[in-house]
Amino acid sequence: MIGIIVLAFVGLALLFPVVMTRLAKRKLAQLERARAAxxxxxxxxxxxxxxxxxxxxxxxxxxxxxxxxxxxxxxPEELAALRAAESGDWRPAAAYLAGGANADARVRRxxxxxxxxxxxxxxxxxxxxxxxxxxxxxxLHADALVLLAWNIRTGSAARQxxxxxFAGFHRVLREAEEASAxxxxxxxDDPNPWATQLSIAMGLGWDHDRFGALWSEIVKRDPYHWAAxxxxxxxxxxxxxxxxxxxxxxxxxxxxxxxxxxxxxxxRLEAYYEQxxxxxxxxxxxxxxxxxxxxxxxxxxxxxxxxxxHRILYARGWLAFALTRAGRATEAMEQYRALGRFxxxxxxxxxxxxxxxxxxxxxxxxxxSTKAAGASA
Numbered sequence: 001m002i003g004i005i006v007l008a009f010v011g012l013a014l015l016f017p018v019v020m021t022r023l024a025k026r027k028l029a030q031l032e033r034a035r036a037a038x039x040x041x042x043x044x045x046x047x048x049x050x051x052x053x054x055x056x057x058x059x060x061x062x063x064x065x066x067x068x069x070x071x072x073x074x075x076p077e078e079l080a081a082l083r084a085a086e087s088g089d090w091r092p093a094a095a096y097l098a099g100g101a102n103a104d105a106r107v108r109r110x111x112x113x114x115x116x117x118x119x120x121x122x123x124x125x126x127x128x129x130x131x132x133x134x135x136x137x138x139x140l141h142a143d144a145l146v147l148l149a150w151n152i153r154t155g156s157a158a159r160q161x162x163x164x165x166f167a168g169f170h171r172v173l174r175e176a177e178e179a180s181a182x183x184x185x186x187x188x189d190d191p192n193p194w195a196t197q198l199s200i201a202m203g204l205g206w207d208h209d210r211f212g213a214l215w216s217e218i219v220k221r222d223p224y225h226w227a228a229x230x231x232x233x234x235x236x237x238x239x240x241x242x243x244x245x246x247x248x249x250x251x252x253x254x255x256x257x258x259x260x261x262x263x264x265x266x267x268r269l270e271a272y273y274e275q276x277x278x279x280x281x282x283x284x285x286x287x288x289x290x291x292x293x294x295x296x297x298x299x300x301x302x303x304x305x306x307x308x309x310h311r312i313l314y315a316r317g318w319l320a321f322a323l324t325r326a327g328r329a330t331e332a333m334e335q336y337r338a339l340g341r342f343x344x345x346x347x348x349x350x351x352x353x354x355x356x357x358x359x360x361x362x363x364x365x366x367x368x369s370t371k372a373a374g375a376s377a
Contacts, residue, residue: 060337061337062336062362065358065359067341068341068358068359071342071343072348074112080092080096081113082113085116085123086123088126090123093127094134094136096109096113097109097113097140098136102222103190103192103221103222104222104225104227104311105310106192108227108310110192111143113140114143114146117144121141124144128141134186135183138179138193139180139187141179141183142179142180142183145172145173146199146200149169149170149172150203153168153203170203173203174204176200177200180194181193189221191217194221198232198235199231201214201235202240202241223257224254226262226311229264232250237271237274237278238275239274239278247271247274248268248275251271252268255267260304261301261306261309263301263302263309265297265302266301268294268297268298269294269295269298269318269322272286272291272322273322283325286326287325291322295323295326295328298315299331314344316344317343319331319332320335320365321346324365324368329364330373332365333369336362343358
C-alpha cells in the first residue's frame with residue numbers, strides 16, 4: 001500500500017512539470033495573439049489619425065476609433081440596478097424593469113439582468129422567495145435559465161460541442177420551458193414569457209408546426225414585438241430550422257404587415273447577411289436589386305420611426321453596413337454620423353473585434369464617398 005502511494009506521488013511529480021509547461025505554452029500563445037490583435041487595432045487607429053489622403057474623422061463629422069464604444073454599455077439607471085443586484089438587493093432591478101414603455105422595451109431592459117442571474121442568481125432567488133407570485137421575477141428566472149443553457153452549449157459550431165455540453169444544454173432548456181410556462185400563467189396578457197420560448201424552440205429543435213403555435217401566442221399579444229421577430233428570424237434561417245426562402249418569407253410578410261416606423265424593415269438586411277455568409281457570397285452580392293429595395297424600405301422605416309426608438313441603433317448600424325457594401329457610401333455616411341460614439345450590430349454581434357471591423361468598414365465608406373464627391377465636383 002505504501003509503495004502504491006509512493007509511486008502515485010512520484011507520478012504526480014513527473015507529470016507536474018509537463019502540465020505546467022503545456023499551460024505556460026498555452027498562456028504564451030494567448031498573450032501573443034492578444035498582442036497581435038492590439039497591434040493591428042492600434043495600426044488602424046493610427047491610419048485614421050494620419051488620414052493622409054481621405055479620412056481624418058473630424059473632417060467628416062466622425063469620432064476617432066479610440067473614442068467609440070460598443071453598444072451595450074449600461075446607462076446610469078441600468079448600472080445602479082446591476083450593482084444593487086450584485087450586492088444582493090433586487091428592489092432597484094424590479095423598479096428598473098417596471099420602467100419599460102412596452103413589452104419589447106422591457107425585454108431589452110431585462111437582458112443584462114438575466115445575464116447577471118445566469119452567473120449568480122442569489123439576488124433573484126431572494127426576490128422570488130419574498131414575492132413568489134411576481135410575474136417579472138418569474139420571467140427573469142426563465143430568461144436567465146435560457147442564457148445559462150446557451151452558456152453551457154457555448155457559441156461554437158455543433159461539431160465542437162461535447163455530448164456532455166449538449167446534455168446540459170437540453171436539460172436546462174427544458175427547465176426554462178417549465179419556468180416560462182409559470183411566468184405566462186402569472187401574466188396571461190404579456191407576450192414576453194412566450195417570446196422567451198423562441199430560443200428554447202431553436203435549441204430543442206421544435207418542428208415548424210409547434211413553432212407556429214408558439215408564434216401565434218406571441219403575435220396575438222403583440223403583433224409587432226421587435227425582439228420576438230428578431231429571434232424568430234434566426235429560427236427560420238438555414239443554419240437553424242429553416243432555409244433562405246423561409247427566412248425571407250417570414251420577414252417580408254412581417255414587414256408588409258407592420259406600421260411605418262416599427263423598425264422591422266432593417267431586419268431584411270440581417271437576413272441577407274445570413275444568406276450571403278452561409279453561401280460564401282462575394283461582397284458584390286450586396287449590390288443586387290433586391291438588396292437595394294430592402295435598403296430603400298429600411299431607410300423609409302427609419303425615417304418614420306420615433307427618434308427615441310430603443311432599437312434605432314440596430315437600424316442605423318445595419319443600414320451603415322449594408323449601404324457601404326452596396327456602394328451607396330454617401331448615404332452610409334449619414335448613418336455613421338448619426339451613430340455618434342456607438343458601435344452597434346452587426347459589428348457588436350458578429351465580429352470578434354467589433355471596433356476594428358467597424359473602423360475598417362467606416363474607412364471604406366469615407367474613401368468611397370470622398371471619391372464620389374470629387375467626381376461630381
